Amino acid sequence: MSQSRNALVVDDQPVNRLLASRMLDKLGWTVAQADSGPAALDWLAANRADLIMLDISMPMMSGKEVCQRVRAEAGLGGQGIRIVAYTAHGQPEERAEFLSIGFDAVLVKPISRDSVEKVLSALALPAAAPATGAGVA
Template structure:
């Protein structure tokens, strides 16, 4: 069945993502390039056939899981963002030194340098440069104590995985420090 679904999704220009936790099960997500109809029920939505205010936003997505990285990157690109990627905290630091970003979406658990340490280094560096790029934690850790820990480490927000476009929009709209293009 999964093989058939994969073929259908690919033929429709979409993507299929898998999130698996050993001993717990798996979740499958598909993304298809269909617009939502604009009408009375859709007027409150950001998906009403026009680009959101994320258009042109330069985002660095830091994620060690290839599937999550691909899904997140595609979601951001479909929202009109210009997306750079890094697979761990060390690569994120190198990327930030080379390019300017409006936002960093930071995974927490990564090899080499985790998201908490990378955020501390980025904050130390950016304060010396006179600016602060907003950093949002992206993790399965969704308790309020986790959010407090991320904010204490210098992050500006928190998104629980799996991240939906609505959650991303809501988080970014609540960030006054985010520079919009």
């Protein structure tokens, strides 16, 4: 199974982006990063992703707004892309809100490889065979 899986990790905190990107990379994903909502939308307009790990609390444009834009615009991935809220906000009412606006799952920080694998499995996005040379973009 050499099907390439492309992910975009969006977080305004470099350490959080790096951690999530490395975990996905080790699970065989090709990973790109964006440090803001506008940068994520620009990247999605020019590239294809199977998965977006999207921080909720970012300056300029929240992750909720990015998710709503992606869902509304087919050119950004529309309904075909899996979007995971990657956040410190994990209360039940917050999770329900995220799911109601278009997120497919919620991953509460701090994350672990196990929590990432569980979310990917629940979304029918199992880890690909790790590819040599796959890297963080």
